Amino acid sequence: MTEMDPDDATRAASALVEKIKPILAGQNPGVVGAALGELLAIFVASHAxxxxxxxxxxxxxxxxxxxxxxxxxxxxxxxxxxxxxxxxxx
Structure with a gap:
């Protein structure tokens, strides 16, 4: 994967967050926390x-x-x- 320009990366991240917000809206906070924890684990595990x-x-x-x-x-x-x-x- 190639390096992104920091401004482009910020815009892409914000756009992704806006797509995710409706999925998380109204969910039990414990469920959201567990899902975010799992995503964090995936993020960390994907690194060497x-x-x-x-x-x-x-x-x-x-x-x-x-x-x-x-x-x-x-x-x-x-x-x-x-x-x-x-x-x-x-």
Whole structure:
């Protein structure tokens, strides 16, 4: 697989997320968590053994960095109260 331009990769990832959101909407949070855990395992396992730990850490770092942005979107959409902004650190 060839390297993608970072901006193209971000756009492609966002488009994929928009396709997945309707599938997850309304599901039990435990089921969603389990599904995401399985997808994470697939992602990590698809890397060569020497890259798995770094891949796992990178994915968690990306998630941690995106969480405050997603919370802001949720606040703007009225899905969660503004107080959620206070506790965005993981």
């Amino acid at each position: 053994p020497e890259l798995r730990e770094a891949s796992f850490k990178l994915l968690l770092e990306v998630s941690e960095n995106l969480t405050p942005l997603v919370i802001e979107e949720m606040i703007d959409e009225g899905r969660v109260p503004p107080e959620w902004r206070e506790v965005t650190k993981l």
